[in-house]
Amino acid sequence: MSDAYAPPQDALVILHEDAEVLLVDKPAGLLSVPGKGPELADCLLARVQAAFPDALLVHRLDRDTSGVMIFALTPHAQRHLGLQFEKRMTQKTYVARIWGVPTEKTGTVDLPLIVDWPNRPRQMVDLEKGKPAQTDWRVLKDEGDTARVRLHPKTGRSHQLRVHMLALGHPILGDPFYATGPARDFPRLMLHSLELRFKHPQGGRSMKIRAAAPF
Helix, strand or coil, rough: CCCCCCCCCCCCCCCECCCCCCEECCCCCCCCCCCHHHHHCCHHHHHHHHCCCCCCEECCCCCCEEEEEEECCCHHHHHHHHHHHHHHCCCCEEEEEEEEECCCCEEEEEEEEEHHHHHHHCECCCCCCECHHHHHEECCCCCCCCEEEEEECCCCCHHHHHHHHCCCCCCEEECCCCCHHHHHCCCCCCCCEEEEECCCCCCCCEEEEEECCCC
């Protein structure tokens, strides 16, 4: 990371808790898991495990993305949820603010992605070697120079939503990796995990957990 890591010190926001799963609202600027080095040890996983020692990681959000994250509270739940993510059985909804307003109101980005090795952790579109990646998008509000959009990733590639919006010509506001000029001049990455739908590991009932966007 090019900038100093100074994560927010907000109290843990619990969205749902039962015997098997825990869902929390991750603040922007906080790593999901520890980085390399003691200065990057503070992360959501560590904070969750301080309060819930049995908590186990299931998935991650980028440091600069906020919103719904789920943790397992038993090994069974971790396996069950892990398979749901692997088999794309979960449904994730994000909200973002982007630079400019798309001509169309809805669409799908279908562009394969690969790591941009000389510029890690940046990702890039690579039609020959990239891994498949699809994102459905819909404009929620025309804000003039910017727009609010709802994003549904069908795959879970690193930086997928950020690179796909850039490929559309509408980078996400405040993105330190992909936005430039006035699009970058925002206090945070305007990307939020709004909703997660999954099947509960105990009994398989469908659940939907939401966290309101802070922007």
